[in-house]
Structures are given as C-alpha cells and as structure tokens.
Amino acid sequence: MEKQGNLPPPPQYSQGGQQSTVVITSPAMLGPQFREVPVRTQCPACxxxxxxxxxxxxxxxxxxxIGVLCLFGCWFGCCLIPLCVDPCKDVVHSCPNCKQMVGKYNRM
Structure with a gap:
C-alpha cells in the first residue's frame, strides 16, 4: 500500500471583516391600469x-x-367589419366632470 503524502488543509472561508448589505425595495406605486372597463382614479385636471x-x-x-381581411379577399364591405367591432378598437378613458382624457388603452 502506498503512503499518501500530506495533503494541504481545505481552504478556510472567512468574511475577513467584510459586511454585506441587503437592500429591500418596495414596488413603486403606479397609476391605474387602463383596460376596457372604467377605473376609479383621481382626475389630473380637476x-x-x-x-x-x-x-x-x-x-x-x-x-x-382591415388590411388582413383585404389580403384574404374579403371585399365588398366585409373588410370594414373591424370598424364596427369594439374589441378591435382602442379605449379612451375620460373624466365625466371636466371631459379631459385621463388615459388610453391601446390594443396594439
């Protein structure tokens, strides 16, 4: 049997006076998310x-x-259907008091 030589000791891990800092952040308060339905918020104008x-x-x-429907051959007014369908349109949110635009939900 061979004799193993002296192996060096495992490395020692020490902090060596170093301190670690933990930063805790809180999420920023964002305004309301404008979607299809009305939201409660404060009007920036009034x-x-x-x-x-x-x-x-x-x-x-x-x-x-409309362009895609025209590309697939939907002529004779059928390509204008998206102009009559609300789920294809953007939603504009406004203040009922002063009628100013408060936000907008762009579908694209």
Missing part, C-alpha cells in the same frame, strides 16, 4: 375622485385587421 367614462376609437389594430 383633482376629483372619479370613475372614468370610456369610449372607443379606431386604432392600429383596427387598421391592421
């Missing part, structure tokens, strides 16, 4: 606590849908 009123307007998704 400072009133409101439930927004919503309306639909033609946006990018509407025009892309």
């Amino acid at each position: 400072q009133a606590d409101i439930m927004t009123s919503t309306r639909y307007e033609t946006g990018t998704l509407t025009w892309i849908s």
